[in-house]
Amino acid sequence: MFQCNPRMHVFQLFFHFCPYRNLLDMDTFSKSDPSKTEVIDNTLNPDFVKKFILDYFFEERQNLRFDFRLEKPLGGIQGKKCGTIIVKAEELNNCRVSKWFFVPIKIKTVKFWSYLVMFTTFYLLLFLYRFTICHKTEVVKNTLNPVWQAFKIPVRALCNGDYDRTIKVEVYDWDRDGSHDFIGEFSTSYRELSMGQSQFNVYEVVNPKKKGKKKNYKNSGTVTLLSFLVDIEVTFLDYIKGGPYQLNAYAMALKAVGEIIQDYDSDKMFPALGFGAKLPPDGRVSHEFALNGNPQNPYCAGIDGVMEAYYQSLKSVQLYGPTNFSPVINHVARYAASVKDGSQYFVLLIITDGVISDMAQTKESIVNASCLPMSIIIVGVGPAEFDAMVELDGDEVRVSSRGRQAERDIVQFVPFRDYIDRSGNHILSMARLAKDVLAEIPDQFLSYMRTRGIKPSPAPPPYTPPGQPVQTQI
Template sequence: SALCCDVDRGIPGKKCGTIIVKAEELGNCRESVMMQFCGNKLDKKDFFGKSDPFLVFYRSNEDGTFTICHKTEVVKNTLNPVWQAFKIPVRALCNGDYDRTIKVEVYDWDRDGSHDFIGEFSTSYRELSRGQSQFNVYEVINPKKKGKKKKYLNSGTVTLLSFLVDVEVTFLDYIKGGTQINFTVAIDFTASNGNPAQPTSLHYMNPYQLNAYAMALKAVGEIIQDYDSDKMFPALGFGAKLPPDGRVSHEFALNGNPQNPYCNCIDGVLEAYYQSLKSVHLYGPTNFSPVINHVARYAASVKDGSQYFVLLIITDGVISDMAQTKESIVNAASLPMSIIIVGVGPAEFDAMIELDGDEVRISSRGRYAERDIVQFVPFRDYIDRTGNHILSMARLAKDVLAEIPDQFLSYMRTRGIKPSPAPPPYTPPGHPLQTQI
C-alpha cells in the first residue's frame, strides 16, 4: 500500500513536490545478521588518486521496486576496500524472505554529493548465508560500460568475508524462561511534602480520594505487579522520624517489620503506606542513596540472569545527597537493576532529569555509568484536567516502564546471558499429549 502526500511551503495552491510512503507488512522474523565485505580492483573514478568506495544495499519490495536498507561507511583512496562489519535485522534486508532479491550498488564518494556509480550486483539472503565461499564473490557490473565496450569484463569484485546470524531475543523471552523481576517501592516521607493533615500536602490523608503518592503508586504498581511472579513487594520509606525514639531513618520498612518488609500486592503496599503516615513524623533530609544501595546489595548477589531488580522511588524531587546518589547509580549500573523515579508535586525537577541520564550519561568522580538505568517522569504531566484518571494513569504507567525492557536487555547482552528455554505448557493429569503419526 502507498500513501501519497503533497508538499507545500505554506503558500496556498503552491505545490512543491510529492512524498510517497510505501508500506509492507513485516514478517515475523527475529534474526539479525552480521556481515562484512571487501572490494577488489574496483574502477578508479577520481582524477587525482583512486576511489573512495562505499556500498548501498537495497531490499526488493513486493511491487518490484527497491528500498535502501543499509549504507556502509566510505573507505578513502583505495580500489581494494575492506568495509567494517555491520549488523542488520533480516526483516530490513529481505523481510524474512530468504529468496528475495537483494541489490547492492557500489559508488565512489564525492564531497559534493554527486557520487560516481561504479557498478552493481544482486544476491539473496539464502546465497549470502553460505558464508565465505566462491559463491559469494560478486562481479560488480556497470551496465553502461557493458553496453559500450565489447571487452568489458567487470568493474571489480566484492567478496563476502563473514556472515553471522544472531537471533534477536526479547524481554518476554527472558520472562518466559523464568527470569524473575523483583520490584521494590521507596516513598519519600520528608517534611517538604507538607503536613499530611493539611489539604495542601502531597501526603494528604483524604478519606474520599487518593493523594498524589497513592495515585502514582497505584497506577505504576498495578502494571508492574503483572511482571512480579510472587506479587510480594518490599516497601521502604525514607526521610522520617520513627517511633518510639524519633530517630531519623532513610531506609525503613513501611509495614514496620525491617526483617520482612514485604507487602502483598500493590494494595498491601498502599495499606502499609497509609499506616506509616499515621505513625511516623515527616522530617528530612531527602537522601536517595540509602534505598538505592539497599536494592543494589540484593542485585549484587544474583548476577546470573535469574533475577532483575527494579526500584520505584516516588518523591517530591528535592534531593539532599546528590553526590552520593550519583555514586550509588554509577555503581548500580553494572548490576541487574533499574531505577524508576516518579516526581510528584510542583517542584523543579532539574536534579531528577540529571539523574535520568538521557541527555548526558551520569558520572561520579570521573567514572561514567556503564549504562543508563534511571527513568524519571513528572507525575503532574499525567494529571488529566478533564478528570479521566484511568486514561492518564495508563499513560503514566506506559511511560514509566518504557525504558525497562531495553535497560534489562542491555545488561543481559553485555553479560552474554541468554534466556532459558520456556518450560513446556502444563498438561493436566489424565490428558496425555496426543501425537500424530
C-alpha cells in the same frame, strides 16, 4: 389547581404522610405533624410553590392526606364536591440540591402602561405540555422597568438535573384583588441561563392572545438576564469522598505503576521503604525504614499491601527532611548484587516531592548499580523544580561520579504534574503515566542480559491433558 364556588378565599394546604408501618395506628394522621404550604389569598385557583420531598419505598404502602385551611368556609352543598386537587409527582434525579443560581431580571416595555406592579413566575415542564410552578419573584411596584432582586433556586427544583428541560417564565401586572393581568411569557432552559449575561439571554415577552389578534404585535417587552452564578454548597458526602480513601498523588503514582509491574513478579511480595521521616518512639531521622514497621521483614503482599503499609506509616511517622536517595538505592543494590545470574531483576520505584539533598552520593550509587540487574524509576510529585532528577535520568548524558561513567542507563524520571488530566479522568492519565515510566524497562533489562551473555531459560513444555500422547517436534 383547586376549583370552588366563585368567592374569594385564603388558602393554605396541609400535607400529611403516613408510612405503611403506622397504618395500624388509626389516629396516625391526627397525631402527625403536617407539612404546610405557603398561604395564597384572593384566588379561586391557588397554585402552591412549596414542594414536598418524600423517600419512596417500593415495599411499603405510603398514605397521603391533604387538608385545606380557609379564612372563610367553602360554599356549596354538603356531600357535593367543592373543588379538585391536582397533585403532580416526579422522581428526583441524582443531581446536587446544593447548586443555586442567581438571576436578576429587567423588563423594558415597548408599549406604555400606567405604572406597573409586576412580578414573574417560573414554571417547570414536568410532563409533556404540563408545567408546575417552581418560583415566584417579589412584587416590584410603580415602575415600567422593574429589576427583581437576585434569587436562588436549587437546580433540582428548577430542572431536576435536566439542563435542557423547558422553563417557562410568565410576567404579570399585580392587582390587589388577585386578578393579576397577564403581560406575556417566554421559554428558556438551565443550559441557556448558565451562559450568563449575553445576547442569548435577552428574551421577548410575548402574549399569545395578543399575537393572534393583532397583526403588528411583536412583543410586550424584553427580559434580560443580568447575571448568573452557580454556588456549590458542600455536603457531608463530599467530605467523606474527599477523605482518606481519596488517593493522593503518591498513592495514585504507586498504584498506576505497581499494578502493571507486579504481574512480572512471581510471589507478589514487595519490600516497601520510606525515606525522610522521624520514627517513633525516639524521633530519629531515617532514610531507609520499612513502611510496614518491620525492618526484619519489610515485604508487603501485592501493591494493595504496599498501599496499606503506606497509609499506616503516615499515621505513625513524622515526615522530615532532607531528601536522600542513596540509602534506598544502596539497599536495593545489595539485593541485586547477590543475584547476578539473570534469574531475578529488580525495579526500584521512588516517589518523591523534593529536590535531592545527597546528589553526589546518589550519582555514585547509580553508577555502582548500573552494572547490577536493576532499574530505577523516579516519579516527582508536586510543583518543585526537578532539574537534578532530569540529570539522573541519563537519556542525553550518562550519569558519572568520580570520573566513572554509568555502564548503562538505568534511571527513568517523569514529573507527576505532566499527567494530571484536567477533565478529571484519572484512569486515563494514570495509564499514560504507567506507560511512560515503564517504557524503558524492557530495553534496560535486555541490555543487562546481553552484556552478561545470559540466555533465556527454555520455556516449560506445553501442558498436556492426562491420557493424551505427548507431541514432539523435530
